[in-house]
Amino acid sequence: MNIIKIILMLSISSCWLSPVAAQTDFDSERAFEDLVAQCDFGPREPNSKGAEAALKFYRDTLEPLADEFHLQNFLQDDPYGDRQLKLTNVIARFQPEKTQRIILCAHWDTRPRAEYDEYFPNKAMIGANDGASGVAVLLEIARQLQNAPVNPGIDIILFDGEDYGKSGDLQYYLLGSRYYVNHPYPPLAQQVILLDMVGDAELTIKVDPVSYRSAPRLIEEIWLLGAEIGYDQFQLQVGSSMYDDHVPFIEKGIPAIDIIDFEYPGADNKYWHTHDDTPDHCSPESLDAVGNTLLSWLYQQ
Ligand SMILES: [Zn+2]
Secondary structure, X not given: XXXXXXXXXXXXXXXXXXXXXXXXXXXXXXHHXXXXXXXXXOOOOOOOHHHHHHHHHHHHHHOOOOOEEEEXXXXXXXXXXXXXXXXXXXXXXXXXXXXOEEEEEEEOOXXXXXXXXXXXXXXXXXXXXXXXXXXXXHHHHHHHHHHOOOOOEEEEEEEOOOOOOOOOOHHHXXXXXXXXXXXXXXXXXXXXXXXXXXXXXXXXXXXXXXXXXXXXXXXXXXXXXXXXXXXXXXXXXXOOOOOOOOHHHHHOOOOEEEEEOOOOOOOOOOOOOOOOOOHHHEOHHHHHHHHHHHHXXXXXX
């Protein structure tokens, strides 16, 4: 009930804000090319050929841009088979000496199954939206940070193993972010912003209540800035509660939010965890709304 009242107040007060020309050089066409490039590697689940190709692509892209670059490798027993999962978090740090820091993150892995697909539920999926979209925005933000740094230090982290678990097996999701919070690179950030499923061509970003409880001001700032720039994709309304890579940070006491559109493309979420999660259901305009807003907010910090 409280959140609804606050949101109504905010939408009224936002009418009084003058529009800002908060434009950045965020190149959404280039970001979209990065989304397609990842899908062209095929499914990118742990131990796959696609994962190997994707890791090389992330390294080739991020290592020249960042001040510090790490591949954080770790092994974990496969809960669904007699093997070890080779997992890797990709970490690109900007101004690593700064103590005021923000983590920008997304998961890069894709599901080894597509359980809601009508025809091939056991086949690994390419995850254009659920996997490639958040990474695509962050790769382009990395280019912009090299051109024009922001005040805080930034850690761009691409998590592995977010989407490994079978439906309901929550303990086998979030493998990379769980590992990272126990093995962080110091100094540790004070704020975490996660991007997931931000590529939907019919983008509508509501508010995840888990995120709002963790960092209400951060949510309000970003959503209102998006609206001020003119993106109607940001909607200060209650959305679904998300169990995503922001949760391990919140559990460690670090404020963290998830920018996610969990209506892909509509309320029935019918492309989610199916083989319809493809680039043609995503768009550069959606990446632009998220990338330009987030980068504009970073330049205000
Ligand atoms: Zn997923």
